[in-house]
Amino acid sequence: MGPRKDAAMARFPIPLRNSLFRQYFLALFAAVAVPLLAAGGSQAWFGYRDQRARLDDLLGAEARTAAARIAHFIEQIGDQLAWMVQLSWTEAADERRRIDGLRLLRQVPAVTSLRLIDGASRERLSVSRTGLNRVESHADASADPPVLGARTKRAWFSPVTFHRNSEPYMTMALAGNRIAAGVAVAEINLKLILDVIAGIRVGETGRAFVLDGPGRLIAHPDISLVLRGSEDRTGENLQMLRAAIVAQGGGAVTGLDLAGRTVVAAMASISGPDWSVIVHQPVAEAFAPIYAAFWRLLGLLLAGTGFAAALAYWLANRMTGPIRLLEEGAASIGAGRFDHRIEIAREDELGRLAASFNQMAREVSVSQERSERIDRLKRFLAPQIAELVDRTGDDSVLDGHRVEVVVVFGDLRGFTPFSARSEPAAIMGVLGDYHAAIGAIVNRHNATLVSLAGDGVMILVNAPLACPEPALRAARMVIEMQATVQTLAATWRARGHALGFGIGLAMGPATVGRIGSDSRLDYTAIGTVTNLASRLCASAQDGQILVDSTAAEAIGSGVPLLSLGTRHLKGFDDPIAVFAVAIGRDADARSAPDEAPCTTLG
Amino acid sequence: MRRREILKGPAAALLGCVMAGAQRASAQPRTLPVIGYLGSETPERVASRLAAFRTGLADTGLVEGRDVAIAYRWADGRYEQLPALAKELVGHGIAVLVAPGGAPVVLAARAATETIPIVFEMGGDPVVLGLVDDLARPRGNLTGVSSLSVEVSNKRLEFMKELFPTADILAVAINPTSPTVGSQLVGLRTAADSLGVRLHLLEASREDVFEALFTEPRRLGIPGLVFTSDPFFAYRSEYLAMLAIRYGLPAITQSRDFPIAGGLMSYGGDFAQSHRQAGVYVGRVLKGEPPGDLPVQLVTRVELFANMKAASRLGMTVPPSILSSADGVIE
Numbered sequence: 032m033g034p035r036k037d038a039a040m041a042r043f044p045i046p047l048r049n050s051l052f053r054q055y056f057l058a059l060f061a062a063v064a065v066p067l068l069a070a071g072g073s074q075a076w077f078g079y080r081d082q083r084a085r086l087d088d089l090l091g092a093e094a095r096t097a098a099a100r101i102a103h104f105i106e107q108i109g110d111q112l113a114w115m116v117q118l119s120w121t122e123a124a125d126e127r128r129r130i131d132g133l134r135l136l137r138q139v140p141a142v143t144s145l146r147l148i149d150g151a152s153r154e155r156l157s158v159s160r161t162g163l164n165r166v167e168s169h170a171d172a173s174a175d176p177p178v179l180g181a182r183t184k185r186a187w188f189s190p191v192t193f194h195r196n197s198e199p200y201m202t203m204a205l206a207g208n209r210i211a212a213g214v215a216v217a218e219i220n221l222k223l224i225l226d227v228i229a230g231i232r233v234g235e236t237g238r239a240f241v242l243d244g245p246g247r248l249i250a251h252p253d254i255s256l257v258l259r260g261s262e263d264r265t266g267e268n269l270q271m272l273r274a275a276i277v278a279q280g281g282g283a284v285t286g287l288d289l290a291g292r293t294v295v296a297a298m299a300s301i302s303g304p305d306w307s308v309i310v311h312q313p314v315a316e317a318f319a320p321i322y323a324a325f326w327r328l329l330g331l332l333l334a335g336t337g338f339a340a341a342l343a344y345w346l347a348n349r350m351t352g353p354i355r356l357l358e359e360g361a362a363s364i365g366a367g368r369f370d371h372r373i374e375i376a377r378e379d380e381l382g383r384l385a386a387s388f389n390q391m392a393r394e395v396s397v398s399q400e401r402s403e404r405i406d407r408l409k410r411f412l413a414p415q416i417a418e419l420v421d422r423t424g425d426d427s428v429l430d431g432h433r434v435e436v437v438v439v440f441g442d443l444r445g446f447t448p449f450s451a452r453s454e455p456a457a458i459m460g461v462l463g464d465y466h467a468a469i470g471a472i473v474n475r476h477n478a479t480l481v482s483l484a485g486d487g488v489m490i491l492v493n494a495p496l497a498c499p500e501p502a503l504r505a506a507r508m509v510i511e512m513q514a515t516v517q518t519l520a521a522t523w524r525a526r527g528h529a530l531g532f533g534i535g536l537a538m539g540p541a542t543v544g545r546i547g548s549d550s551r552l553d554y555t556a557i558g559t560v561t562n563l564a565s566r567l568c569a570s571a572q573d574g575q576i577l578v579d580s581t582a583a584e585a586i587g588s589g590v591p592l593l594s595l596g597t598r599h600l601k602g603f604d605d606p607i608a609v610f611a612v613a614i615g616r617d618a619d620a621r622s623a624p625d626e627a628p629c630t631t632l633g
Numbered sequence: 634m635r636r637r638e639i640l641k642g643p644a645a646a647l648l649g650c651v652m653a654g655a656q657r658a659s660a661q662p663r664t665l666p667v668i669g670y671l672g673s674e675t676p677e678r679v680a681s682r683l684a685a686f687r688t689g690l691a692d693t694g695l696v697e698g699r700d701v702a703i704a705y706r707w708a709d710g711r712y713e714q715l716p717a718l719a720k721e722l723v724g725h726g727i728a729v730l731v732a733p734g735g736a737p738v739v740l741a742a743r744a745a746t747e748t749i750p751i752v753f754e755m756g757g758d759p760v761v762l763g764l765v766d767d768l769a770r771p772r773g774n775l776t777g778v779s780s781l782s783v784e785v786s787n788k789r790l791e792f793m794k795e796l797f798p799t800a801d802i803l804a805v806a807i808n809p810t811s812p813t814v815g816s817q818l819v820g821l822r823t824a825a826d827s828l829g830v831r832l833h834l835l836e837a838s839r840e841d842v843f844e845a846l847f848t849e850p851r852r853l854g855i856p857g858l859v860f861t862s863d864p865f866f867a868y869r870s871e872y873l874a875m876l877a878i879r880y881g882l883p884a885i886t887q888s889r890d891f892p893i894a895g896g897l898m899s900y901g902g903d904f905a906q907s908h909r910q911a912g913v914y915v916g917r918v919l920k921g922e923p924p925g926d927l928p929v930q931l932v933t934r935v936e937l938f939a940n941m942k943a944a945s946r947l948g949m950t951v952p953p954s955i956l957s958s959a960d961g962v963i964e
Binding site for chain 2: 161
């Protein structure tokens with residue numbers, strides 16, 4: 032497992048399935064997409080139903096219009112025939128009607144022949160486009176079906192017949208209002224409906240056709256289909272279309288046209304000859320507006336859904352991105368990288384949270400630095416002082432000052448020969464006892480153990496913490512120190528180690544403070560007083576405590592001192608007045624319960 | 634600026650269409666389907682019929698030179714050359730053979746090929762002539778249009794009888810080489826019996842004997858001449874009209890060209906309609922419909938034309954029965 036993977040796991044400790052991002056994304060996406068899709072879907076469904084109903088209505092209307100136009104074709108012929116049977120027949124030949132008959136043929140191209148029957152059911156006139164005309168044949172027509180039909184129903188239509196099995200014909204008979212006006216019988220070439228039917232358009236490519244009662248095709252824009260005659264089977268699916276419409280109750284249906292295309296068809300009837308006019312339109316064309324609307328809607332829905340997804344992604348990211356940053360930040364700080372900062376440039380709660388987080392990181396960093404510094408200080412400060420510095424969080428007490436300070440030097444006499452001839456364990460044992468004793472006493476007196484080098488020690492009083500009566504305090508400390516070390520020295524001597532202890536104490540102004548770099552830091556006092564104390568220590572005999580005149584003056588009568596006169600000390604031109612602490616009668620000096628606590632230097 | 638951008642789209646699309654159309658037009662001449670057109674006469678004589686044919690082609694969206702090429706062969710009235718011309722056309726890789734202008738043409742075409750679709754235009758009955766089995770289902774490589782001209786020669790006799798109700802004999806011009814002459818004569822004789830007239834038959838199959846068609850009735854005192862339906866006569870309407878004027882003989886033919894050129898009357902099928910319909914069928918066959926699926930069409934329109942100037946020149950009055958039923962009266 033590499034470090035990269037560790038990092039990735041630390042960054043995405045939660046599986047995506049449970050992640051906040053996913054929850055936010057799904058919720059936001061659903062909030063937009065679900066209503067959108069629901070609205071779009073219902074719109075599509077109702078739109079389809081409306082369009083479909085409208086299409087049915089439209090096709091129905093087209094069928095009725097087409098039927099009206101076909102019916103008009105028949106009615107026109109009927110009107111012309113009605114003219115021929117307005118007047119009663121007389122016995123005389125009627126030249127006028129012959130001319131009218133010829134004019135009718137000219138007027139109505141679909142009529143190929145016309146017969147006029149008088150009230151007595153005799154044929155009076157027969158005119159034809161192709162056959163010879165007959166006038167006043169007086170042939171008996173009383174049994175002719177058209178004549179009988181017209182006499183009972185006024186207008187009579189024969190079934191459609193296919194001339195030479197190809198061209199559709201129909202006979203129409205019309206009786207006058209009075210029997211004496213007779214009956215007009217016309218043979219109609221239905222091929223001429225072509226002009227009407229070819230003119231009917233439903234939409235772009237939708238057409239109409241006409242079936243007679245038995246379902247034979249009698250009119251179609253493609254006349255060749257009609258001319259294939261009654262035995263042709265191509266018209267079968269047109270009959271099926273009609274059957275479907277009838278079965279459906281007259282509404283529009285979907286079926287196949289002659290070319291096998293799927294069409295929507297509607298029907299209207301022509302009552303007289305009992306024909307059905309059917310209009311049909313290719314489904315693709317009829318539904319084109321529906322499809323167009325559907326695709327448009329689908330496009331909008333897709334765009335909307337895409338937008339919703341993008342929006343949800345953005346919002347979820349906006350929500351969880353900062354959270355992830357915060358998470359990473361917490362992990363970084365947990366790993367000790369206090370310089371880590373979270374960059375969230377936002378005004379909202381998350382922005383404020385990031386700012387607080389960064390503030391926290393800064394503070395943790397500061398306090399960490401401080402505690403590190405204090406840790407370093409603790410090495411040369413008495414625990415109480417260190418704690419004080421620690422508590423106040425301020426190490427400015429360690430900054431350089433010039434202050435009246437008491438410097439104490441002490442070292443073991445005879446240590447060099449001892450260390451030369453003794454075992455390391457014995458040396459370390461002696462030093463251990465010695466240092467423990469010195470350290471305990473220094474701490475008890477709130478002094479500062481500045482240096483602990485082998486058998487020599489350097490101690491400051493009144494720095495870095497200021498104390499009342501530092502000289503007296505120092506004197507009491509050194510007395511106790513001398514007594515304690517002498518007690519130890521007695522045990523050392525008992526083991527054969529010839530060791531003693533001498534102390535020098537001086538008081539005077541010195542510059543105190545930290546010296547050294549971050550890696551090696553010391554606290555010390557620099558000034559004549561340090562040299563003086565050191566020389567006094569060197570000059571002191573075993574068991575002796577030498578004090579300079581400044582300290583002696585400051586100690587006053589607090590501790591009994593003996594003047595030893597003046598001595599020439601190395602490094603000092605003038606003789607120095609030296610005093611010795613009178614040891615042995617020091618029981619009162621040892622107990623100093625009324626010692627005031629030290630305070631930090633101002 | 635934005636508006637211009639919007640306009641650019643449709644404009645570019647339109648331009649694209651035009652370019653594509655131009656490319657198609659320029660790319661296609663090598664692969665144009667060829668229509669063989671078997672003409673019995675000369676291009677001048679059939680100009681109006683050819684125009685109608687082209688209209689029919691255009692009804693199906695085809696234009697000569699753009700979508701189809703037409704290879705023409707003209708017999709110039711020498712119908713005996715038709716079989717050879719038909720064979721020549723068939724040998725030229727034509728997609729469809731058009732046989733307009735009568736039975737001799739379609740018979741020559743049928744003799745030339747049994748595979749290439751033939752679309753005919755004629756006056757006779759294609760079933761009687763043995764060209765197709767059935768009008769509704771031609772079932773061969775032939776289909777076409779039949780005008781009613783042949784069937785209505787009896788009506789022409791009737792009109793002539795109406796002009797001369799008292800006449801007991803009328804002249805009838807026949808082309809003995811016409812494949813339909815037999816059936817026409819049967820119809821005419823039946824009609825003559827009903828109308829109570831005798832027929833005086835005059836034969837003509839060459840232009841140089843046309844004069845006799847008019848001089849003979851004059852000589853015999855026959856009041857009127859009835860032409861049987863025959864393309865040979867029909868295509869020579871102007872010449873016949875000129876002769877009719879010269880010899881002052883009332884005559885009726887099948888073609889409206891005759892009264893238009895100064896003859897008295899015509900009654901026959903509308904050739905413009907039949908040729909146009911033939912053009913439509915050629916277009917449909919070219920688009921892949923088998924000719925056997927295309928029923929033979931019968932022309933519905935029969936037209937009566939009368940020239941009143943010719944009537945007054947002949948010193949006769951046209952009865953109202955004829956005037957009232959005439960489709961065209963030339964004043």
